[in-house]
Amino acid sequence: MLSQSQSLFDPTITRRAVVDAFSKLNPLVQLKNPVMFIVAVGAVLSTMTVLRDVASGTFSGFTLQITLWLWFTVLFANFAEAIAEGRGKAQADTLRKTRSGSTARLLTQYPSLTEHRVVAAELKVGDVVLCEAGDNIPGDGEVIQGIASVNESAITGESAPVIREAGGDRSAVTGGTQVISDCIYVRITSEQGDSFLDRMIALVEGAQRQKTPNEIALSILLAALSIVFLLAVVTLKGFAYYSEIASGLTNSLLSIPVLIALLVCLIPTTIGGLLSAIGISGMDRLIQRNVIATSGRAVEAAGDVDVLLLDKTGTITFGNRMASEFIPANGVDAKRLAEAAQRSSLADETPEGRSIVVLAKELFGIRGHENTEHQTTFIPFTAQTRMSGVDVGIRSIRKGAADAVIKLVESYGSVFPADVKRAVEDIAKTGGTPLVVAEIVENKAVVLGVIHLKDVVKGGIKERFAELRKAGIRTVMITGDNPLTAAAIAAEAGVDDYIAEATPEIKLKRIRDEQAQGHLVAMVGDGTNDAPALAQADVGVAMNSGTQAAREAGNMVDLDNNPTKLLEVVEIGKQLLMTRGSLTTFSIANDVAKYFAIIPAIFATLYATNGTGALSALNIMRLATPESAILSAIIFNALIIVALIPLALRGVAYKPLPASTLLWKNFLLYGVGGIIVPFVGIKLIDMLVVVLHLV
Amino acid sequence: MQTTELLQIALYFGLLIILTPLIGGFMAKIFTGEKTWLTPVLTPVEGFIYKLSGVDDREEMSWKQYACALLVFNLLGFLAVFILMLTQAALPLNPQGVTGTSVLLALNTAVSFMTNTNWQAYSGEAALSYLTQMVGLGVQNFVSAATGIAVMVALARGIARKQGTSVGNFWVDLTRSTLYILLPLSLLLAIILISQGVVQSFGSYVQTTTLEGRSQMIPLGAAASQIAIKQLGTNGGGFFGVNSAHPFENPTPFSNFLQVFSILMLPAALTYTYGKIVGSVKQGWTLFAAMLVVLLIVLGVSLWSETQYNSVLQTAHQMEGKEQRFGVANSMLWGMTTTVASNGSVNAMHDSFSPLAGGMAMLNMMLGEVIFGGVGAGMYGMLMFVVITVFIAGLMVGRTPEYLGKKIEAFEVQMAMVAILAPSAVILIGTMIAVLIPQGLSSLNNQGPHGFSEILYAFTSAAGNNGSAFGGLTVDTPFYNIALSLGMLIGRFGVILPALAIAGSLVGKKYTPPSLGTFPTDKPLFVVLLLAVIGIVGALTFFPALSLGPIVEHLLMNSGKIF
Secondary structure, three states: OOOOOOOOOOHHHHHHHHHHHHHOOOHHHHHOOHHHHHHHHHHHHHHHHHHHHHHHOOOOHHHHHHHHHHHHHHHHHHHHHHHHHHHHHHHHHHHHHOOOOOEEEEEOOOOOOOEEEEEHHHOOOOOEEEEEOOOEOOOOEEEEEEEEEEEOHHHHOOOOOEEEEOOHHHOEEOOOOEEEEEEEEEEEOOOOOOOHHHHHHHHHHOOOOOOOHHHHHHHHHHHHHHHHHHHHHHHHHHHHHHHHHHOOOOOOOOOHHHHHHHHHHHOOHHHHHHHHHHHHHHHHHHHHOOEEEOOHHHHHHHHHOOEEEEEHHHHHEEEEEEEEEEEEOOOOOHHHHHHHHHHHHOOOOOHHHHHHHHHHHHHHOOOHHHHHOOOEEEEOOOOOOOEEEEEEOOEEEEEEOHHHHHHHHHHOOOOOOHHHHHHHHHHHHOOOEEEEEEEEEOOEEEEEEEEEEEEEEOOOHHHHHHHHHHOOOEEEEEOOOOHHHHHHHHHHHOOOEEEOOOOHHHHHHHHHHHHHOOOOEEEEEOOHHHHHHHHHOOEEEEEOOOOHHHHHHOOEEEOOOOOOHHHHHHHHHHHHHHHHHHHHHHHHHOHHHHHHHHHHHHOOOOOOEOOEOHHHHHOOOOOOOHHHHHHHHHHHHHHHHHHHHHHHHHOOOOOOOOHHHHHHHHHHHHHHHHHHHHHHHHHHHHHHHHHOOOO | OOHHHHHHHHHHHHHHHHHHHHHHHHHHHHHHOOOOOOHHHHHHHHHHHHHHHOOOOOOOEOHHHHHHHHHHHHHHHHHHHHHHHHHHHHOOOOOOOOOOOOHHHHHHHHHHHHOOOOOOOOOHHHHOOHHHHHHHHHHHHHHHHHHHHHHHHHHHHHHHOOOOOOOEOHHHHHHHHHHHHHHHHHHHHHHHHHHOOOOOOOOOOEEEEOOOOOEEEEOOOOHHHHHHHHHHOOOOOOOOOOHHHOOOOOOOHHHHHHHHHHHHHHHHHHHHHHHHHHOOHHHHHHHHHHHHHHHHHHHHHHHHHHOOOEOOOOEOOOOOOEOOOOHHHHHHHHHHHHHHOOOOOOOEOHHHOOHHHHHHHHHHHHOOOOOOOOOOHHHHHHHHHHHHHHHHHHHHHOOOOEEOOEEOOHHHHHHHHHHHHHHHHHHHHHHHHHHHOHHHHOOEOOOHHHHHHHHHHHHHHHHOOOOOOOOOEOOOOHHHHHHHHHHHHHHHHHHHHHHHHHHHHHHOOOOOOOOOOOOOOOOHHHHHHHHHHHHHHHHHHHHHHHHHHHHHHHHHHHOOOOO
8 A cells, every 4th residue: 555656736635734834834843944944034034024114104015925925935845845744644644554453462481372462562572472364463573483474465565465484584574464374473573663664654754854965965055055145145235235325325225025035036945945855755756666765865875876786586587497498309309399398397386397388388289188188197306316207107208407317318228319418508508407308118218308498587677777777877687596597697688797606795795896996786685694785785675575684784675575676766766866956956047037137126226317227227037117026036936946846746757868968958957947947937927916916 | 359469369278278288287297296307307406305394205194284284384474474574674685775564564465475365555666675575475476376286286186096095295295386387487487578678686776867857766676587476376466566567577568478378377287287187187178168168258258348339438449547568458368367367467457447347357256266266276266166066966967976986975065165155255245344334435536336346356356366456446554454364364265275175075085986877077068067056156146246336337337427
């Protein structure tokens, strides 16, 4: 249920956000955002001016409108943040429901099975509980005995049950999930309130949200820019005073609300108002894809990653080797080989076995049931014989590794054909696995040929890697295969590099080496032995099905257990940073038009000849009156925040392109666009203001 | 404009582009310790200097040590000039018998020459002895320029070095800049200038009778040697009061060309030096291109403005305040280069420029003196804008920002903004105070927007360490002497210290090798982005102030009103 996507403005969330927008007016909340704090202070000052004017009977509708729009600016920014948080809160509520009021069957004297019913919240680390079919697992823990299928849909949204068993890499269970069959004994590994689910809720809700390093740096920039403009506006009051006297004016050109309007228009309110919404929704986009990041820092790092360590199995290839070809021995009909191979594999439930049956059917139309008319005995694979097969009446079929089959046929006094040997070597050279098929009839062994088993690379993955390469990201394939096999698959999948015969130590060393050269590395892992590498990597995505150790070590958890997700994680990280940069650029570029709206307006009567101020020449937008110009600028400034909320929540479009191409695109869109849009927008609003007689 | 004038401007920029890699490459060799043709001659001298002063030239400094050494050295320079000015009456080489100056003028002048500003609240021929000019001001002209180069080199090292801790040795950088670069070039230039008729003499002033039969005092002095370094070191402080408009300081069109060229020669070449040190000449050329574009724009605007028909003066050939032997084009070329480059020497009076041309001169300084800028100072100032540009635009490619493989993070942004904010604050706050208090206003000779421009120009010139004056403002007053001294100090060290802090922070950072995903900082688009940031963050801040000064004056002039 996490994976359900929400429309950008879900009515419930929007309603809650509107309320939150007002409650966020609390000065302590406002202080966290220096740019918006300045706007809030300005709004307060401006309100005081209005009240003073009312008291002294000099009330002006213009000042009131400016004041209102200043408040709207603050509220719009609050609303943007609230709506981003609201999406997370809605998801947190769903999660919380799974946890409420469950009880636990505590075994105080494990392994003795005396059972006490306790409230789940009272469990401590180290307690052992029993969970049978139908029970909710009361807390995060490790299976210490038994095997069970568990429904984890509460956190993953995936309805297919998963197997959890003692020992190995599938021993971790999560509080709030439900046992569907069998029974397991679970040792609790985390305090209540600090369980995986609790932390997930906190993360999703954004309760513990801390500013990321890049966000802090950007906040500093925005605060510094605000100071620059504050200086420009405050000193302008002094400059104006000199100029008023010089041009013989007796009244002051710059009222407090007008000065504040100018200041608010110049400081980067657009990005200031949307900054936290961008950060929150970046995390949110990960959650929509069922990835939980333990910190915003990790999401940022994902954007910087330039080396991806990818496990071959599951990411690059389908999990298993599959039959791809039948190579008959000289003088043997291919169909005969296929038939024998299929017959020997009918009872073989391994994916390899099944793939042989399927290939025989695809190539020669042989159907399994045609072969089952005789008395058959299946011979399973054992580590000693390293062969499997079938005995059908007097006919025995064996398939297995080449050396095992060689031994077999030689024991019957037959010669292993040279052409088959060559075929075996050729397959091995390309990284495939050769399975030799032999038939024994009446003490005579005949080698029928070779089945070529190979890793099948996932469709589209090569193109995906090529895209990543264009975006400057290198892919490194990790596999336990020998170098030969690894090289062949690496070439087929189009990865940049590979590590064959990888051990956890080699992985860890590779990550350290890459980092020493200045690269940022991302990897996926699930086993306990992956934990050091996950911890070392800049972005470590642990599979939710993995061990507790792995989940603790990584800085993201993929609830779907899909290693390919790493590619999406990188894209989301990049998208987050791009959104921030693009909106900052847009916000700063907006200033050009605002200067040209307000400066001529406030000095409209300065050094006037025949009633027209000299600086009116700068009114290049031909805005109707000074008042309409100032009001239009401040209205534009407030509305643009609202207009950009969807973009902040959704993020700017990302495609893996070289940096220079991306830069041109975003520069034209948000930089040049940022200069042009406010000229058009302010002019249109000005026309509207005049039509509606607002000033 | 005449064809010859256009040709001369083309020759100017052509020569600048040709000499930039030659001189820039030479300077890079000096700072990376490579051999040059001067090495055999000067290495013994260099070694002798270190021996004499007890400097270990192999010792490396952290940014804080580097900054400390720099501050101590500058303080000593300040004290030397300060004391010389107060005591010059009792010291030798004072044939005219000038007296000691006031304490505040000495303070202002000592700060001015230490900070490479060369703001002059005095007239050289009337107020200073030959000794003060040479030992005080002359020496500071060399070492303040060398200080700027040293800071730039330290920053470049901070960027280029991979996970180091030190940014170089201040004493070595200072000595090498002076010994290998500034001294030889000044010597050469001084000799050529003498050949053109610039005076170089220890003799006392000459009294003659003019054709009108009146008595006139003709000042002399060791001018040529000082003028050479004043141009090359972007100092700008004239030997005589009217600077390079004076016929003894700048007698011929050829001497004028040499001097105006010397203003930009080293700042331009340092872009190449920077590229060499950080390992990519293209990076240097990119910054050069950005600077050149701005200079060509402001030069174009000022030339256009100067050649428009002026309805008040009823001419399109405005020669007021300009020297007949230079004409409009050469006065504009000088006026623009001297203000972009934080030089401050003049060959025409900026007060008399058309309002827009005067405004351009101000704008040049308001940009933070980063368009070529002072020797070294222009480059490290420009790099502050580069940091901000990389930070804003770098995010748009989906990576946390990095420049030349170094991550730009909160600390760098903070420091760069301090460096940009400090001079801006001086200009805005200083001008505001001056236009509000009688001590500020009483120095004005003109009113209205022109008076406003005079005050705005003075604080802009101080903050940018430029030193040129708009004129029309009496600045040897307690208020201006103190306020502008403060402005010069903030404008200098408010940029140097953040720049060195960034050098120290970057030098310790991990280096990320470039990939296709890296934000490119050596492409034309980067020039555009950089200029946009300079324009919006640097220039637009002053748009309101400029509107009330030169812009409104220009608009009023067009409707027949002057001030």
